[in-house]
Amino acid sequence: DIVMTQSPDSLAVSLGERATINCKSSQNVLYSSNNKNYLAWYQQRPGQPPKLVISWASTRESGVPDRFSGSGSGTDFTLTISSLQAEDVAVYYCQQYYRSRTFGQGTKVEIK
């Protein structure tokens, strides 16, 4: 089982400031044959199902604002919100799909 560990568990950021969430996998999720990282990020607002934000570690989904970006490779990944907006308050999860499917424990993003 690939264990996904996110840090921090929560963070408070001022409006317009940068928010950075880290995700570490217990095993490599980079598939060497296609050079793709099997890593996604989701946003979950209260009372809502998760929303896919980024797949393949850095590919933004259609309609997702460009203030969201994903980076990293292998076992270490980052989701960055470049300028936090009020509507970005949510819990963010990373998920690997290299072997089976597992999620991180979530990071709660709040406004400072």
Next chain:
Amino acid sequence: QVQLQESGPGLVKPSQTLSLTCTVSGGSISSPDDYWSWIRQHAGKGLEWIGYIYYDGSTFYNPFLTSRVTISVDTSKNQFSLKLTSVTAADTAVYYCARGELVWVDWGQGTLVTVSS
């Protein structure tokens, strides 16, 4: 856009079988491009993938749940279903159905299932 809706009992007794159905609208469950998944979320905790099914009936389950899980598809009703046997309090969660194999773009709103006597 595909829409999904979960349905089923909100309360299940310990040791019994949890049964849920997901109705798909706005798309065909028989599409060769799509896979249909179940995912659950324990209260205040993270997400756990349960498994998926393809329209031809082939399945792939979470190794930690595979002994208790069955996912089936009914193409005539555009539905797919989840059965989880021998439930305990640890199976209390919000259960989501979703479209996708690797990642999930379209989700149902989720249904809370409580395991309690």
